[in-house]
Amino acid sequence: MADTRSVVLGRIRRALADRPSVEAIPRDYDLSRPLGDLVELAAERIADYRAEVHQVASADVPAKIASLLAARGATRMVGPVDLPSSWRVDGAEWLIDSPSLSIDQLDGADGVLTGCAVAIAETGTLVLDGGEAQGRRALTLVPDYHLCVVRTDQIVGIVPEALARLEPTRPLTFISGPSATSDIELDRVEGVHGPRTLHVIIAVT
Amino acid sequence: MGSNPVTWLGSPVFPKAAKAALADTQLRRNLRKATHTIRDKRAKAVAELPDWEQLRRAGEAIKDDVLSNLDTYLERIEAAVTARGGIVHWALDAHEANEIVLRLAREAGTDEVVKVKSMATAEIGLNEALEAGGIRAVETDLAELIVQLGNDRPSHILVPAIHRNRSEIKEIFQREMAEKPASDEPRDLAEAARRHLRRKFLLARVAVSGANFGVADTGSIVVVESEGNGRMCLTLPEVLITVMGIEKLVPTWRDLEVFLQLLPRSSTAERMNPYTSVWTGVTPGDGPQQFHLVLLDNGRTDALADRVGRQALRCIRCSACLNVCPVYERTGGQAYGSVYPGPIGAILSPQLVNDMHDKQAASLPYASSLCGACYEVCPVRINIPEVLVHLRAEAVEAKGRTPESVGMAALGWIFNDARRYENAQKVGSLARHLAPSGRISSLPWPGSKWTSARDVPTPPAESFRTWWRKNRG
Amino acid sequence: MPAPRVGLFATCLTDTFYPSTARAVLRLLERLGCDVDFPMDQTCCGQMHYNTGYREEARSLASKYAGVFAGYDAIVAPSGSCGGMVREIHPELHGSSDAFARTYELSEFLVDVLGVTDVGAYFPHRVTYHPTCHSLRMLGVGDKPLQLLRSVRGLDLVELPEAETCCGFGGTFAVKNADTSTAMLGDKMRCVLNTGAEVLCAGDNSCLMHIGGGLSRLRTGVRTVHLAEILASTEEEPWAATP
Structure with missing residues (x-):
């Protein structure tokens, strides 16, 4: 459609015959903000979305994973190929995404365990970028339960700090609580197509 | 180029459509409840950020930069998407865009596509065009699904089924779904939608989406959503087709630090929406392996040419202006006869139609009391009242000589001279223009429009100026 | 400080229908020590024309206003709507003018310019x-x-x-x-x-x-x-x- 392309670009150039001058973007908004204890705030804000949050010492992460899975009765768990071996706790069968799991395999699992790239304390958001211990996007989407481990050094205060840490050309997923909708009377209810349960373990280092 | 489907064919002018909507008491109740709920929540979400005004000003400036250099940024995103394995298409109007999507779906060999809620595809009537071409489009957003299954029209930008309450939604689902909802509790209705769509997501080969933002520098596309239906569509199918209005760009990745704060708090009144997806072209082994980006004009370049009206293209479709609008709250969205209702619709739809001889489009800029609540909440500071008044002037010009224009000219002539003004005061004709008055209870049109619900003031024995002349002159 | 010379912009609606409001403004401002004048050439700010889409008529009324109210220390209107039209829209129609910039809605003038909130009023209702x-x-x-x-x-x-x-x-x-x-x-x-x-x-x-x-x-x-x-x-x- 090279033809339409030049038509549209030509229309834009004619529409901008006045070439309005643009002032510099005022970036006097906050690039960070004193928010007190970021770990506490992240825990509170993630929980605000009705996700369950647990803070444990790094060394106790495997035990916490084991107890959460046992409590749910989750025995078939999906994990990315580089899921730390200490996280692959006993009591569950680990479906590792190598070779790639089929959609039906993902759909048939009890849940998925991943790490994350960044967490935003103020908004209670986890960001996955397909990097370490995260895998491809479908892994954290199809299973109905997502257990995510966040290291305290991955937690930032506000949105601009998070974006500065991320590489935009990687596939990114920002997750704030379990899936939800406000489509009925503009009131939020949790649990639609994405994972209906989100548990977060904050590994305090 | 045919007529622009952004306004629905055969829609009555706004006052007429509003009259019918106002008579629907259930609709009035539903809208009041929903808009008041979200209004209070938005105010709280916004009050949490100490730098909200600075973010609004930055958002405004970034979007103005995009519009002022739109050609450059479009060429930039085209190059970036192409370099990352995506294919870019250009569409001048609805027809061209629909043809492109239809062709791509056929090439993928499917007769069904899953859709993420998208204003751009609603604006161009994509579902109807696909249907005519033998391809079923399945809406996956809960509210869009309610509208589609109810064979209804949307009435809100963010929540197209806002005019429906839970029991009406339950009825629609019971009628249309194989597995019936357990109750009219929102949780059960959401569960019903999940079951209804689950297999379709898992088996879909082609998805169609819109875009909230496109990053010119990197070619990254951003979709902001809540339910996970977006992630399903953007992740599982083999082919992804994204239809994006040409104004949806931001220059750089960093600019999103502004919009990812402005948008969720303005639209669903949350600190952050549940899911935001960002992808750039094709990522081997992760997500769709074929990505098409359709850049849509459909009247946007006409709006861009209007130096006052072009600010409407800053819009990020948050719908905060709808939720605070006293007119929208009472008439609902369908009265606007367009997928873009409310204050933003009243300035955007007529500009996209770009024909003030179209009576329905020309009636939209008058669908406002100019109270300014919309401007106050707009996250990108679109001065909606300013554009409304500007478009009214265009409507007046298009209409030419009318009884109103003759009356306005006469009144202007009177106001231009204090003696003429005072004479008109004395003989009572000014009072008729201003009140519109003359007698106390029932007047001929247009005075009757006033006296149907209100008494008019009795003109006093003497005007202030007469008093002043006698006592102070 | 000499008494501020205040131009009273009554607005066409108040002048015609509600003279008691304009007389109240006059009484109040004089009680607070202002030297109030009512320039007889004033008519209408043009808001009805402007808001309905009749920009040219509004422009000529903006120009008229700039002339009628030139030279006052302040212009006071008992109307936020007409005050807003003058201060926010008139400059765009006519170009800037002191008369526009010095126009105040009554409560603004009292609180911001005169610096009073207790104006000595009594109203037992x-x-x-x-x-x-x-x-x-x-x-x-x-x-x-x-x-x-x-x-x-x-x-x-x-x-x-x-x-x-x-x-x-x-x-x-x-x-x-x-x-x-x-x-x-x-x-x-x-x-x-x-x-x-x-x-x-x-x-x-x-x-x-x-x-x-x-x-x-x-x-x-x-x-x-x-x-x-x-x-x-x-x-x-x-x-x-x-x-």
């Missing part, structure tokens, strides 16, 4: 206040009218629910979209009646004409009184309804 849209959103008068009302002796101020929602007047909107306007009016009246106030006060006679017209049609007994008339009222010379 139960009152609720409707902040009109243009005073609130074009001029940003904020709570200045409420500061003034709170200082009035005898006045029992009750909060109006959903106060900041438009009453539905909107100039020609009330005629062009009469049904929607009436629906908005109905909700506003319900809120007013729920307060149990005897008096609805606002800073714009246009909105008061609209709401008052509805209240009168329903024979509610609630009176509408402009802010200026309440502030002008004293024990010696109390407010009296105009016959």
Whole structure:
């Protein structure tokens, strides 16, 4: 459609015959903000979305994973190929995404365990970028339960700090609580197509 | 180029459509409840950020930069998407865009596509065009699904089924779904939608989406959503087709630090929406392996040419202006006869139609009391009242000589001279223009429009100026 | 400091229909030591023309205003709507002028320029206040009218629910979209009646004409009184309804 392309670009150039001058973007908004204890705030804000949050010492992460899975009765768990071996706790069968799991395999699992790239304390958001211990996007989407481990050094205060840490050309997923909708009377209810349960373990280092 | 489907064919002018909507008491109740709920929540979400005004000003400036250099940024995103394995298409109007999507779906060999809620595809009537071409489009957003299954029209930008309450939604689902909802509790209705769509997501080969933002520098596309239906569509199918209005760009990745704060708090009144997806072209082994980006004009370049009206293209479709609008709250969205209702619709739809001889489009800029609540909440500071008044002037010009224009000219002539003004005061004709008055209870049109619900003031024995002349002159 | 020379911009609606409001502004400002003049060449700010789409007529009225009100220290209007038209829109129509920049809505002039909130008023009634849209959103008068009302002796101020929602007047909107306007009016009246106030006060006679017209049609007994008339009222010379 090279033809339409030049038509549209030509229309834009004619529409901008006045070439309005643009002032510099005022970036006097906050690039960070004193928010007190970021770990506490992240825990509170993630929980605000009705996700369950647990803070444990790094060394106790495997035990916490084991107890959460046992409590749910989750025995078939999906994990990315580089899921730390200490996280692959006993009591569950680990479906590792190598070779790639089929959609039906993902759909048939009890849940998925991943790490994350960044967490935003103020908004209670986890960001996955397909990097370490995260895998491809479908892994954290199809299973109905997502257990995510966040290291305290991955937690930032506000949105601009998070974006500065991320590489935009990687596939990114920002997750704030379990899936939800406000489509009925503009009131939020949790649990639609994405994972209906989100548990977060904050590994305090 | 045919007529622009952004306004629905055969829609009555706004006052007429509003009259019918106002008579629907259930609709009035539903809208009041929903808009008041979200209004209070938005105010709280916004009050949490100490730098909200600075973010609004930055958002405004970034979007103005995009519009002022739109050609450059479009060429930039085209190059970036192409370099990352995506294919870019250009569409001048609805027809061209629909043809492109239809062709791509056929090439993928499917007769069904899953859709993420998208204003751009609603604006161009994509579902109807696909249907005519033998391809079923399945809406996956809960509210869009309610509208589609109810064979209804949307009435809100963010929540197209806002005019429906839970029991009406339950009825629609019971009628249309194989597995019936357990109750009219929102949780059960959401569960019903999940079951209804689950297999379709898992088996879909082609998805169609819109875009909230496109990053010119990197070619990254951003979709902001809540339910996970977006992630399903953007992740599982083999082919992804994204239809994006040409104004949806931001220059750089960093600019999103502004919009990812402005948008969720303005639209669903949350600190952050549940899911935001960002992808750039094709990522081997992760997500769709074929990505098409359709850049849509459909009247946007006409709006861009209007130096006052072009600010409407800053819009990020948050719908905060709808939720605070006293007119929208009472008439609902369908009265606007367009997928873009409310204050933003009243300035955007007529500009996209770009024909003030179209009576329905020309009636939209008058669908406002100019109270300014919309401007106050707009996250990108679109001065909606300013554009409304500007478009009214265009409507007046298009209409030419009318009884109103003759009356306005006469009144202007009177106001231009204090003696003429005072004479008109004395003989009572000014009072008729201003009140519109003359007698106390029932007047001929247009005075009757006033006296149907209100008494008019009795003109006093003497005007202030007469008093002043006698006592102070 | 010499008495400020104030031009009173009565507005065409108040001049024609509500002379008692303009006389109240005059009394009040003179009581506060202003030298008030009413230039007889004034007519209308052109807002009705501008807002309905008749820009050229509005432009010529803006130019007329700039000439009529040149040379005053301040121009005071008992209207947020007309004040907003002059200060925010006139410069765009005519180019900048001191007359536009020095125009104030009454409560702004009292609180910001004269620096008073207690104007020595007395008004022994139960009152609720409707902040009109243009005073609130074009001029940003904020709570200045409420500061003034709170200082009035005898006045029992009750909060109006959903106060900041438009009453539905909107100039020609009330005629062009009469049904929607009436629906908005109905909700506003319900809120007013729920307060149990005897008096609805606002800073714009246009909105008061609209709401008052509805209240009168329903024979509610609630009176509408402009802010200026309440502030002008004293024990010696109390407010009296105009016959």
